[in-house]
Amino acid sequence: MSQVTSSVSTLSVDLGERSYPIHVGAGLLGDPQWLAPYLAGRQVMIVTNETVAPLYLAAFRAGLPEGLEVREVILPDGEHTKTLASVERIWDALLEAGFNRRCTLVALGGGVIGDMTGYAAACYQRGVAFIQVPTTLLSQVDSSVGGKTGVNHPRGKNMIGAFWQPRAVLIDTATLGSLPARELSAGLAEVIKYGLIRDVDFLAWLEARMADLRDLDEAALREAILRSCAIKAEVVAADETEQGVRALLNLGHTFGHAIEAYQGYGAWLHGEAVGAGMLMAAELSARLGWLTRDEVARVTTVIEAAGLPLAAPAAMDEEAFLVPMRLDKKNIDARLRLILLRRLGEACVYDETPPEQLHGVLTDFPRQ
Amino acid sequence: MSQVTSSVSTLSVDLGERSYPIHVGAGLLGDPQWLAPYLAGRQVMIVTNETVAPLYLAAFRAGLPEGLEVREVILPDGEHTKTLASVERIWDALLEAGFNRRCTLVALGGGVIGDMTGYAAACYQRGVAFIQVPTTLLSQVDSSVGGKTGVNHPRGKNMIGAFWQPRAVLIDTATLGSLPARELSAGLAEVIKYGLIRDVDFLAWLEARMADLRDLDEAALREAILRSCAIKAEVVAADETEQGVRALLNLGHTFGHAIEAYQGYGAWLHGEAVGAGMLMAAELSARLGWLTRDEVARVTTVIEAAGLPLAAPAAMDEEAFLVPMRLDKKNIDARLRLILLRRLGEACVYDETPPEQLHGVLTDFPRQ
DSSP states (O other): OOOOOOOOOEEEEEOOOEEEEEEETTGGGGOOOGGGGGSSSSSSEEEETTTTIIIIHHHHHHHHTTTTTEEEEOOOOOOOGHHHHHHHHHHHHHHHHTTOOEEEEEEEESHHHHHHHHHHHHHTOOEEEEEEEEESSSSSIIISSOEEEEEEETTTTEEEEEEEOOOEEEEEEGGGSOOHHHHHHHHHHHHHHHHHHHHHHHHHHHHHHHHHHHHOHHHHHHHHHHHHHHHHHHHHHHHHTTGGGGGGGTHHHHHHHHEEEEETTOOOOHHHHHHHHHHHHHHHHHTTSSHHHHHHHHHHHHHHTTTTTOOOOOTOOOOOOHHHHHTTTTBTTTBOOEEHHHHHHHEEEEEEOOOHHHHHHHHHSSSS | OOOOOOOOEEEEEEEEOOOOOEEETTTTGGGGGHHGGGGOOOSSEEEEETIIIIIIHHHHHHHHTOEEEEEEEOOSSSEEEEEEHHHHHHHHHHHTTOOTTEEEEEESSSSSHHHHHHHHHBBBTOOOOOEEESSSIIIIIITTOEEEEEEEEOOOOOOOEEEEEEEEEEEEEGGGGGSSHHHHHHHHHHHHHHHHHHHHHHHHHHHHHHHHHHOHHHHHHHHHHHHHHHHHHHHHHTTTTTSGGGGGGGGTTTHHHHHHHHHOOOOSOOOHHHHHHHHHHHHHHHTTSSSSSHHHHHHHHHHTTTTOOBBBOOOOOOHHHHHHHHHTTTTTTTTTEEEEETTTTTEEOOOOHHHHHHHHHHHHHHHH
């Protein structure tokens, strides 16, 4: 490749013998030096989708080291394809190619590709290597970090999966140039989340730089991705299998998953649903006396500035929220556990929400 | 339950925070004291099959502690049912019941039920508790110990799966009273394997007690199970994810899997194929100069005494062995790795078998 990597920053996710690096920089997707150290053997299976393949597959393949046996699986695009059937296509391709347990799977695409490829790697011959090359802002700051892999089930999102860590995550900020504005906004929802749950200074930085981020200012994007990944890496390192503090990363997700389930996965983007869900969590936190009205307005303003919806789907009633919420993985036995905001920059897990307060938010929250 | 547990021996499999006990005794299947400590919460899903359910499901349910939410999935019986579709039935049942991540799956049955239930537990909501209650000799000494879970794929056995440890293994020797003689013999193949790979004294004990074992002498069975589990637990503890010494547990399996694939899974019992496979490994070891002809005869005699076949399927040619062997998970890149016998009681991993020696065994080995 003639493309030269300008500058690359590296974070390390510390998980003992499963530790891995996250490299962030413009142009590293086609530069073999960033991939080669993490290949388990000579067999490489690239998993991507019909949207990403025309944009980046050739550049990625051209940047691979010599002497590899490279195959590819090109899946359809979209959250509705995040099914066990799609993962079976990856397994079929691996077996058809005769790939052994020293093969490496590469996820080239967004969160759906990353989650499915990671799950395919976790279970192929009981576990093989995989490398994440996330090409959307959402997957760069969220689903490529933390080892959560899996697929949806008709009865719930991410119900089938595994914790499986990548060997490395390669984030090429240049790929955001081809991302639709709506998807950029969806990714910004997760970026805002990191500020809300853990870093009020980062929240203030985002308030100041939101316009630059939406204009694809490269320095701003790199900073936002690095700080987001650093916060997530810190939380994940403290709690790899989601027994405690890691649950805080689900701010807005319990409400958001209900919205996604109600609309059918993919109608709202995940980040859009999380954005509305974070507002609902902020509203509930205010009713519990933890946030002021001014602080809720501040959350509303930054979410609006990111280009995200401020209301739940029209005609979505209380029960449509409660049914999927009762299935939420965070619940213990029959008790609802919610992620709420003690204050801006500090989230908490709370399972004592009075039912009438939850009822109030679920009925009063604006509908589109 | 009025049934009283006579005496129970416990082994501990030492895997750090994933350590678990194996309790072995007659009558413990229906005794709540052995199960209760290992339940993660109040939700229990029993997975069993149409053969085992009429024999043991009622007794098992009657022995459960009070106050649980108990559901069951009864699958068809047989190796051909060890598919992703069967595991999906378990996931569907869990989601239909609204079970959360503090539920516990119980595998009540043989190795197929254990492997599928373990895999279902490994991937339900990215991992929930499971308890093994193996009811066949094979699963008691083999597939219930070591955390290997998974399903078959049309292109290969156990190609999809995960390493996932049970919370406990409860082995009730009384269940062997209902086991067909052919399945008892298949289980004895794995018992013999432990002697061959690691303990020549145990091999001598088996030569002396084989008739008692086939007559279901309870003291002999208990001793054989305990020693087998102890050897396997020792090997697994040294190598949880099968990078090294654990591969020795596959003595006879590379050849055996080829036989099973050739016949279609389930036509030969797994242990029958492993028995013939161990003989092939012994024969190849003799041709490499590691075993004497007398030692090969000793292996042949003990396998025959267990009631196992001494020949491969009629008309199974060399290529029918080699095609699946090339896909074997032990191989690194394109190199065949076989488990052979340096001497009786000591197995090794070997990847330098001269092709003409392998060719000789694959063509000369008796066919039925």
